[in-house]
Amino acid sequence: MRAITIIRQLGQVVLAIAIAPVFAGWIAQCRAWLQNRSAPPLRQTYYMLRKLFSKDAALAQTASPLFRVTPYVLFGTMVLAAAIIPSLATDLPFARAADAIALIGLFATARVFLSLAAMDIGTAFGSMGARREMMVGFLAEPALLMVLFNAFLLFGSTALPALVDNHRAHPSIIDPSVIFAAVAFVMVLLAENARIPIDNPATHLELTMIHEAMLLEHSARHLALVEWASSLKLFNYACIGFALFVPWGIATHGADGVAAMLISIAALLVKLIVAGAALALIETFSAKLRIFRAPEYLAMAFLLAVLGLLVHLLLGVR
Amino acid sequence: MNSASIAALTAAVAGHQLRLLLFLVAAWGGLGVAGVLRPRGSRVVARVLFPLGAVVCLIVAIVAATFLLSGQAAQVMVLPLGLPDLPFHLRLDALSAFFLLLIGVAGTGISTFSAGYFRVGEGTPPGLMGLQYHVFLASMAMVILADDAYLFMVAWETMALASYFLVTSQHRIPEIRRAGFLYLLMAHVGAICILLSFGVLQGGSWQFTFDAMRHASLVPFWASTAFLLALLGFGAKAGLVPLHVWLPEAHPAAPSPISAMMSGLMLKTAVYGMLRVSFDLLHIRYWQWGVLVLALGLFSGLYGAIFAAVQTDMKRLLAYSSIENIGIIFAGIGLSILFETCNLHLFAALALCAALVHSLNHSLFKSLLFLTTGSVLHATNHRSLGKLGGLIRRMPWVASLALVGTLAIAGLPPLNGFVSEWLLLQAFLFTERIPHSFVNMFVPLGAAVLALTAALAAYVMVKFYGVVFLGQPREPSLAEAHDANWVERLGLIWLALGCIAIGVIPQLALRPASSVTGMLVGESIRTTGSIWFIAPVASRQASYSGIILLFGIIAVIGVTFLLVRLVAHGRVRRVATWDCGYPHQTARMQDTAEGFGQPIRHMFGAFFRIERDLPSPTDDPPRYRIRIEDRLWRAIYLPIARAVQWLADLVAVLQGGSLSIYLLCSFLTLIVLLVFVL
Numbered sequence: 001m002r003a004i005t006i007i008r009q010l011g012q013v014v015l016a017i018a019i020a021p022v023f024a025g026w027i028a029q030c031r032a033w034l035q036n037r038s039a040p041p042l043r044q045t046y047y048m049l050r051k052l053f054s055k056d057a058a059l060a061q062t063a064s065p066l067f068r069v070t071p072y073v074l075f076g077t078m079v080l081a082a083a084i085i086p087s088l089a090t091d092l093p094f095a096r097a098a099d100a101i102a103l104i105g106l107f108a109t110a111r112v113f114l115s116l117a118a119m120d121i122g123t124a125f126g127s128m129g130a131r132r133e134m135m136v137g138f139l140a141e142p143a144l145l146m147v148l149f150n151a152f153l154l155f156g157s158t159a160l161p162a163l164v165d166n167h168r169a170h171p172s173i174i175d176p177s178v179i180f181a182a183v184a185f186v187m188v189l190l191a192e193n194a195r196i197p198i199d200n201p202a203t204h205l206e207l208t209m210i211h212e213a214m215l216l217e218h219s220a221r222h223l224a225l226v227e228w229a230s231s232l233k234l235f236n237y238a239c240i241g242f243a244l245f246v247p248w249g250i251a252t253h254g255a256d257g258v259a260a261m262l263i264s265i266a267a268l269l270v271k272l273i274v275a276g277a278a279l280a281l282i283e284t285f286s287a288k289l290r291i292f293r294a295p296e297y298l299a300m301a302f303l304l305a306v307l308g309l310l311v312h313l314l315l316g317v318r
Numbered sequence: 319m320n321s322a323s324i325a326a327l328t329a330a331v332a333g334h335q336l337r338l339l340l341f342l343v344a345a346w347g348g349l350g351v352a353g354v355l356r357p358r359g360s361r362v363v364a365r366v367l368f369p370l371g372a373v374v375c376l377i378v379a380i381v382a383a384t385f386l387l388s389g390q391a392a393q394v395m396v397l398p399l400g401l402p403d404l405p406f407h408l409r410l411d412a413l414s415a416f417f418l419l420l421i422g423v424a425g426t427g428i429s430t431f432s433a434g435y436f437r438v439g440e441g442t443p444p445g446l447m448g449l450q451y452h453v454f455l456a457s458m459a460m461v462i463l464a465d466d467a468y469l470f471m472v473a474w475e476t477m478a479l480a481s482y483f484l485v486t487s488q489h490r491i492p493e494i495r496r497a498g499f500l501y502l503l504m505a506h507v508g509a510i511c512i513l514l515s516f517g518v519l520q521g522g523s524w525q526f527t528f529d530a531m532r533h534a535s536l537v538p539f540w541a542s543t544a545f546l547l548a549l550l551g552f553g554a555k556a557g558l559v560p561l562h563v564w565l566p567e568a569h570p571a572a573p574s575p576i577s578a579m580m581s582g583l584m585l586k587t588a589v590y591g592m593l594r595v596s597f598d599l600l601h602i603r604y605w606q607w608g609v610l611v612l613a614l615g616l617f618s619g620l621y622g623a624i625f626a627a628v629q630t631d632m633k634r635l636l637a638y639s640s641i642e643n644i645g646i647i648f649a650g651i652g653l654s655i656l657f658e659t660c661n662l663h664l665f666a667a668l669a670l671c672a673a674l675v676h677s678l679n680h681s682l683f684k685s686l687l688f689l690t691t692g693s694v695l696h697a698t699n700h701r702s703l704g705k706l707g708g709l710i711r712r713m714p715w716v717a718s719l720a721l722v723g724t725l726a727i728a729g730l731p732p733l734n735g736f737v738s739e740w741l742l743l744q745a746f747l748f749t750e751r752i753p754h755s756f757v758n759m760f761v762p763l764g765a766a767v768l769a770l771t772a773a774l775a776a777y778v779m780v781k782f783y784g785v786v787f788l789g790q791p792r793e794p795s796l797a798e799a800h801d802a803n804w805v806e807r808l809g810l811i812w813l814a815l816g817c818i819a820i821g822v823i824p825q826l827a828l829r830p831a832s833s834v835t836g837m838l839v840g841e842s843i844r845t846t847g848s849i850w851f852i853a854p855v856a857s858r859q860a861s862y863s864g865i866i867l868l869f870g871i872i873a874v875i876g877v878t879f880l881l882v883r884l885v886a887h888g889r890v891r892r893v894a895t896w897d898c899g900y901p902h903q904t905a906r907m908q909d910t911a912e913g914f915g916q917p918i919r920h921m922f923g924a925f926f927r928i929e930r931d932l933p934s935p936t937d938d939p940p941r942y943r944i945r946i947e948d949r950l951w952r953a954i955y956l957p958i959a960r961a962v963q964w965l966a967d968l969v970a971v972l973q974g975g976s977l978s979i980y981l982l983c984s985f986l987t988l989i990v991l992l993v994f995v996l
Contacts, residue, residue, distance in 0.1 A: 053882070053885050054886065054888060055888050056888040056891055057888055057890045057891065058893045059891065059892055059893065060893065060894070060895040060896070061893065061894060061895065062790060062895060064710045064788070066710065066721070066788070072875045072878055072879060073871070073875065075875070076870075076871040076872075076875040077871055080867065080870045080874055083870070094866065094870070096851055096853075096857070096861045096863065097851075097861075097862070097866035097867055097870065098731070098861075098862055098863070098867060099860040099861060101743050101744070102740060102862050102867075105729070105731040105740070106867065108728075108730055109725070109731060111776075112728060112730060112779075115784070116780060116783060119785075119788045119909070120710075120784075120788040120789065121789070121895055122707065122708065122788070122790035122895075122905065122908045123895055123897040123907070123908070124897065124900075124907045124908065125897055125898060126897070127784065127789065127909030127914070131781075131909060131913070131914050131916075131917065132917075134776065134777040135777065135917045137776070137777070138774050138776065138777050139773075141769045141773040142767075142769045142773070143766075145743070145769040146765075146766055149747065149762055149765065152747050156859070157858060158744075158747065158860045159858065159859065159860050159861060162858045162859070216896060216898060217895065217896060217897070220888050221888065224886075225878070225882070292920065295921055306763065306766070309759075309762060310759060313758070313759050314759075
């Protein structure tokens with residue numbers, strides 16, 4: 001194993017950890033501008049984290065060790081996922097540890113831990129949030145899998161690095177199924193990351209909460225880790241989307257120079273800025289759905305992905 | 319154990335495995351008989367017989383593993399037992415060795431746990447229980463070793479009867495008697511189908527050895543008939559929808575170790591039988607069979623998961639989850655048949671490998687979970703989810719081991735349930751290459767159904783674990799719950815370690831499974847040559863490494879923990895629960911099992927028959943009742959029951975009590991028979 005790949009691997013993880021809160025802050029900033037509010041600075045999420053880390057933690061008397069471990073597990077899975085997803089380069093030592101399907105599994109592990117921790121205290125809100133979170137999860141997974149099927153049919157792999165390399169090697173592949181898959185992916189991304197129209201990250205209106213309801217009992221450093229993990233999850237999903245649909249700029253196999261490195265970082269930043277603005281736009285223009293409309297929303301994402309699949313098979317491109 | 323000693327062991331037993339296994343089966347029989355000699359001696363049974371049984375299980379597993387790993391040719395044997403001119407034929411090949419390995423590994427854990435569990439008697443006298451238990455084990459092994467239809471059916475029926483008596487060990491409770499009857503009935507309907515299937519398979523040679531069936535050439539019609547009969551028969555035993563109705567009744571009725579045996583091991587004998595008939599005995603397969611089995615499997619999977627989500631009894635929930643897992647296994651078998659008939663042998667091997675590994679995984683995690691319900695039941699006397707909760711504080715051992723089982727069965731990396739589901743999804747990716755148009759378009763949707771099933775299973779298991787072990791105790795009596803004793807813990811730890819080991823190093827299960835796929839479809843999945851990765855088709859195509867995921871997560875958690883220690887100087891205070899500031903929290907305000915199932919009832923309403931009793935204004939206290947039933951009961955089973963009743967009533971007309979009519983009937987029967995013969 002060469003030194004450059006290890007450096008790149010470490011660099012990618014550190015960049016992901018550092019940039020994820022800023023990305024979440026950027027979306028919040030764009031939303032504030034779009035809604036004619038004065039926007040918090042980009043560093044705001046860091047201020048929040050610093051404040052939380054310096055506080056005393058208030059832990060419910062009924063909390064079991066499972067509850068205390070969960071923030072670390074969440075953070076651990078999300079950091080590991082950030083090491084696996086090729087956000088900067090495809091030639092990474094960790095990248096072979098999981099393909100895209102295994103990544104979905106890794107996110108599911110985090111979700112199950114978060115839900116179990118929410119049920120651990122034994123409050124009405126916690127278990128309600130856990131139930132809803134698991135519900136959104138099982139509805140989103142088939143749609144996400146169909147998106148990956150689309151990618152597999154186009155580029156012959158579910159391993160993200162190979163997918164990016166194949167995509168870059170044959171940039172001429174333009175298939176109508178990609179559009180369906182991309183729309184479906186964005187819909188799933190919104191649902192999985194507790195954003196409008198499924199959930200509202202800014203809400204504390206008790207009866208509509210999903211994600212926030214599960215965090216009620218976490219405080220101080222535990223809350224900080226959970227929040228950080230949530231922003232990492234959003235970042236990871238965005239990077240999976242980039243790898244699947246807009247892989248330009250990612251350093252491919254064999255591109256080891258400093259120039260390739262700088263280009264990949266610049267490309268990632270540009271993509272994140274655009275994606276954050278787009279997400280803020282979507283969230284501003286849509287309203288939160290009632291919880292029982294969530295199945296319809298995710299069924300639509302699923303059907304779009306299936307349509308993409310059928311379009312590909314019927315048109316027989318390639 | 320190092321590789322040199324493994325090699326020495328393999329060399330020592332090479333060529334003798336079948337004889338050794340037969341001896342071990344006889345040892346189980348001997349242990350059973352020893353139990354009958356001391357029917358009331360619960361000390362002897364619990365402290366000597368069950369531990370010895372566990373040792374025998376472990377040796378069976380080791381012997382089967384040496385056979386699989388050394389890749390020897392099949393061993394056959396003829397026993398001079400049975401009817402005149404109809405001796406018992408035995409055979410050990412890769413397929414049977416794999417399932418013996420499964421029985422041995424899971425049986426070790428279950429027998430160890432039973433040694434702790436049956437210290438307290440449960441209905442049947444302990445000695446008799448020991449007999450039934452070990453005969454059950456021995457008959458399962460004989461089903462798998464049988465090489466002729468006669469011995470197979472004898473062992474199959476022994477297995478059904480032994481398990482029937484185990485299910486009805488508390489036969490004084492009417493519901494348990496009813497559950498036992500239903501089980502016996504379904505077992506026999508299934509057995510008849512299997513018998514008929516063997517009758518067709520012999521293809522006019524009237525030789526009932528499996529060897530003769532392998533060489534019989536059947537026309538497509540009769541081959542399909544034999545296949546469908548086998549699917550019905552083995553499907554009834556495995557609990558494939560719509561033949562599943564006995565499963566959610568029989569599993570909760572049995573003592574927990576018996577539920578674990580039935581769900582973890584006995585259902586797998588049906589999987590074994592299905593594989594034996596469809597890949598070994600039948601010389602030809604058709605793609606339509608594959609589509610049928612795939613569709614049935616996926617439907618069972620989804621059906622089981624949906625029903626598991628609305629259960630309020632922890633053992634019924636697990637029983638429905640068994641239906642779900644059997645569905646996944648059959649989906650793998652169906653996909654494998656489909657690929658194999660299209661000459662896509664590598665992908666057939668991949669799907670079959672997924673089915674085999676999932677069988678092994680299910681035998682580990684489902685046994686583990688059923689055994690933990692046994693501990694919970696002993697500690698609390700409650701089976702209903704509405705009366706449990708918060709046991710993680712009173713029973714930390716059972717709770718933490720159950721967490722391993724929960725994460726494994728929910729199909730989460732880096733545990734074993736994920737490995738097999740991942741392999742199956744990988745197999746689904748290649749369905750595009752099936753040369754039948756429309757089939758290749760609709761089969762990918764099967765992957766979506768599988769993903770939905772797996773994700774629903776996670777929902778179900780969060781409900782199971784959350785309601786039983788987390789939250790606040792829903793009954794005051796739960797405060798006296800005690801943890802499992804150390805023997806029980808040992809059994810649970812064995813099974814949990816199995817779940818972790820296969821999840822982290824999937825090669826442990828993939829290598830044995832590969833010898834089976836090599837035998838059945840003539841191809842095996844690719845190996846990467848290192849224990850770090852699995853890449854079933856090609857490394858560039860998809861790879862997975864449980865070991866990196868596990869140690870990666872652990873490493874990140876460790877580093878994070880240390881860094882947080884450095885950065886965060888705040889203390890941790892124990893305070894009252896916040897819950898948005900609501901002051902009066904009671905355990906009744908938590909989500910109930912019914913509440914957790916409510917979104918599923920709402921979304922999949924078409925699957926259920928729901929009866930609601932709403933409270934009327936005059937009720938004191940107001941009562942709200944909801945009953946959820948399987949629609950298939952009214953759609954299929956009750957009409958059949960009514961038809962049988964009607965026929966029986968018709969026949970009963972003859973039974974008037976007058977001797978002359980009976981004599982007339984006998985005479986007429988004789989005449990008819992004579993007409994036929996002459």
